[in-house]
Amino acid sequence: MPYSRLNDVEEKLESITYKGHTYVGGGGSSIYVIKTNDSTAPSDSNVFSAKRSLATLLRKDKEDQTNYLIKLLGGIISPFLTSPDFVTGMMGAGMSFSSEKGGESVGWIDKLYVRKKAIFQLLSIMETELAGASFMFNASGARATITKVEFIEKKGIRFKDGKGVKFSDGKRGYSSPGTYGSVYRCYFLADDGEKAIENRFKPGNLVRSQSFNIKEGAYDGVSNHYWWRLVENVGDNWIEVSVNHCDEGSDIPAVGDVMVQLGDVSDTDFQAAIVLSAYGDGAPYLTFYQGINSYSLSERDILTARYDRVTKECRFQIGHEGKNGCFLYSPSKGLRVEGMIEVLGGNGMSNFDDALDFAEQVNDRMAQYIGYDGWESLVGEALAGRTIIKGGVINTDLINAAVIITSELIAGAIKAKKLEIGDGKKIYSTIDTDGRATFVDVTAINGYFEDVLMRGSLRSPFSKVSDSFNTNYNDNIIIEGGGSWTKVYSIPTGKEQIGRKITVCCIGTGEASISSSNAKFYEYGRSYNELILNKEIVQLIGYGLGDTFYGWIVTCREDLDVNYAMGRPDKVLARGYVDLRDDSKKYYTFDGSSLSFTKVSSKSYKVTIPSQWGTVKDEYMVMVTPMSRGSFSSGTYYVRIENNTEFTLHYMSDGTGRGGAFFFEVKRMGFY
Template structure:
């Protein structure tokens, strides 16, 4: 094999290489090196290139030459060692990353190498990389930067740039967004690793590997028990201590101070919250702690508005007032003042303050003024035209169901503009969070759940032994595979193998069975007849064979996908490789080693060969349309075909011919019917005759006087042919004979036609005979067709409300229906499980009933509360209410207490169970069911009596007296009780 080196024009061949070495590192450098000996000097220049495996590699420096002899006196007169040909990606290390943006995104830029910008998504960084490459590389040299469509990344990232190259910007993709990237040719794909190699490698002859070396990462810190903490931002002072003091349990010791956001179990469940890895039994306890406070590469997690919805607040018992049609997202701006100045403030006079602006927030479930701290409250925009900017809040005012914030504008020192301004206003729907305020409980609890999710993700990346693998590739296998692929017109593994691709290989002894990323790839060619390969793999999961199968994907792959797993292209490539091992080929001859069952049949355009045809027939069954061949249980065969054409002769022991017929319109199943062959008109009636004998068989007249006889023809269009017409009549039978019936001229339905020969006349109802008042109508032409309707009680010329069972198709809704008017039963014969309806007893159901989302009417079930209480315990509460019925309780200032005469308020306990007042029931109890605790903001009253002393003095009382001395600015009585004791006592007393 030889490779030609061309000058940059491609027209001149500099030299021919007999050997070279390819070196590639995933998300790193890729190049080709070679050495050359020549009798004459080779005039190498920057831009000379070689094509290897379809990729162009260029010289970007002047190679060193060693002269060892005079020109043409020796074949080794001039020696060039380690000539390096770089891939196209080397250009990325020479292109500055400047402050440029796409021309259509309305974002300010400076063109400087030192700048700061806010990236709402990874696409913002990718766009800046594309713009910088477009500054230099155009036409055939143009680069394409693409974010993989299945990539989901970190959002809202502030990035500082200080004189870096485009390659440095690519490194930010991984450090800031956790994204991987691959470069093929002049295309950079972000958010993915490569595709899977088209082969499952294994150890042994013909499997592709002759040796596998596994090396553990000795510098790795394995974690199986993790303690995680959030930041202190937006956390109320001594929040957990106050939460503990308000509870009878007193979770926290008095001398324990916790200021950081904690995991959800703290402090009610445990004072030492942590999460354990599922690998802890295999690897033992290995502890570590981590702070999600914005330091290092970890995000800052703290109570905030982010992701909060009205539904979440409602679930927590907090109601909010929103506009009709609002989407319920509370972290979105409701409205904002639209500024009209240009942001320069050139029109201001000396000494004038920068005018503020206003923002309207939705009802967020709390008044911001009640949660201010010593720090200045700030609103931080997460997206929109002011995304990444923070604005100090100087005033907050409640207006209707909105909060109006007055905020200071912010100067951008680089642009010398005050934000927001006319081109960069905050808009409704922009996302935000509030900073430097004490957030309410529900927001702290939501942040704890986010902390738990982040901790689990962190643990998942560090709870295993991390290995690197160096498989020794069988060069002969690779050469043979290359020749076979070329012969088939396909690309070989040699020509497509790339660092960053997923190498599929398995080994039972090492417990490997999956795909591992190729970290480095070296291919040496020219030393021997066939190339030699050196591959290094990186693997992230290893805790035993079962865990290995589940966790074999490299964690850096998971980071590259944003949410873990493989993208569609990778899955397709893995399927192709594994398919050769586990699935039958569609393109070539193949053999299945087991029994194959075809659930929907088998079609062959060629021959089907069977060693035992009868046995083969046993596996061929009648298809959905009734056609097919099968062997019956008695050993005989049966064939059902749609068409059979015999060219010479067919022999039949027995031949039975069946004919299908068609009945259109409507069929009425009733006690009487006839085919009219002749009509005589008489005064007051029509006499309609029918054949009394047909084919030697006498036809009995089934009509009786009083029968309501109907005839109807619906399938003839008016005027379609001479003498043809739509016909209808429904008349009373006034007399019957052996071969006729008499139909009344006057006792009939409105618009009834006269009978005629050829009419089909059917009895549909009877004037007096109940036994003849039923019928079944099968219709293919009515407005509800196709339908089957059962009628009863037809005693007039109307079917209205006579139907008792209906099965049909509603053409308006496009849905089938079934209706039964009367007794109904569906279920087992022994009534072990059933559903039954009777007009007297209503609906009875015995069995399991699943009630899904959207079900209504539960409030009408009288015994539902008792049934629910068996599953969901009732909710108890005890309130302090005024002894004087209806008198106010919320007397919480000295002045108001003084107005009451003696300045005292007497309070008693009110028991509430599931929202209902059950005080009268509970007053009959002989047990002490509750105590009240007094809570003052400072822990004592005006007389310096502590809340604890007040509690001891009032323990056991039924009436509690509050005096002006009990109150400083406000106080509250909180009941302490045990719900289980209350429930048991209630059930005894009820």
């Protein structure tokens, strides 16, 4: 090809694609185009495609956002700066800084810290309660002024000797006035001088107080007084608020604080509030709150009517600001709507053509609302079977709905964020994605339950079983003795029985034998292959570790339905021995406490028992028995009860001149 023809081709060549990459240019030069998912590094010899530019660069012609930090080193100039969770008013949330048309700048924040010095040209103070510049209507009407505050501390439990109580796991025992530890008890007047005042505060309420009272002048360390805390307990003229369960930075309640109920941690009847204010940015404004179950009002506003000083418009916001529809009105622009309106009724068509046009517009709008270009597009997709309705039935593969209401639902599997079961008027059962389920009047047959926390009682009725029984689903068993012969029963084994408790009641006459094929029974420090009962009741605990079942631990064996008295167990406090011949001694106490021994003479010892046992001189007894330690110690032994905590062991000589040796046992005289 002649050189002139080749040069002509180069000048007319606008783009070329080689191995998936596009090059553009002319006149002997080429530029590589970096597309959306291309990992090629930008340079002076390539360019971004239009889609890559939209995906990488922030827009200037419409709203845009980025998940990355933007550093504006040259500063920022804007008429306003607002957080996403901003709710206007003294009871609001979030932060906002804006500039009004008159040139005034307005800022709304929760806390302001000034490290060195603050200068105010004019400081306007207001309190937010059930009256004043801001009116708040809470769900209960609970409001009171504090007259006295007491701090009630969480304290450790101690024995009479001052030693701290510890549980078997080594943890310290405490007595807490509230669920979350220490509390502040806030008193208020029970009447106003004319009539009694009802205490409308309830446990679980969230109570808030906020005030700022200073006079004109210069002050150091001035701050407003604010707290928002959980109500733990209530009385006739007081409430107890938690020290630990509160909003971050909450002050200590003080005399004179006006406290109002604002929210509840669980009861939805106390989670609503209405605020009406004629003060501050957006005033006058009216805000409805719902779902206040924490120490924040962020996104709890469901309806707000306010005046926008910047745009000179009245705003009627439905839902949280910026997330739902809004009506705006100004004398110059009239009434406008932000969001989408669904017209459910009305008329105004003057002829048939208008009605057809209106119907076509409605059809197109409906199709566009559910994601189609228009009515014709929806019809085409429906004929192709790519819509929710397919062949006269629901195409469940395409359902992605927030709420489904139906009288009956039959499906092989249901995937939903929350499943509610009811009759249209009342919800009886719910299941959510966290696995939490609530059922009313449940009958469950078989199955397994893991990590179950029971509130109330769990009962298993007694069931009478035959000769051979399997008690997988009944934990209270009645068996009968065999009369003149022993009646044999069997009991299940296996890892499923580990940790299970079974109560067995043997009635009738004669013995009953319970055996297990490959496990043992453990009682009184020994093990055996069968358990013999005769008019007795016992509790069995399944013993094992991991997947290995070892057997049944026998506890609480008691006599049942006999014709003669069996007596009651002794209440033994201590037992041991003393040998006066070599001053040796050894003893045990029921709680591990120490005894004190004082040798009075070669033939007597004084013993002191712990005062925390609470013994009374005439209500405890000491049994003394001679013992043989190398050689038998004959003679006479006796004991003298000195007082509530001391007794003396005496030995009368057998003529050898040496002391004796004897066992002793300290018991309570009664059976209580």
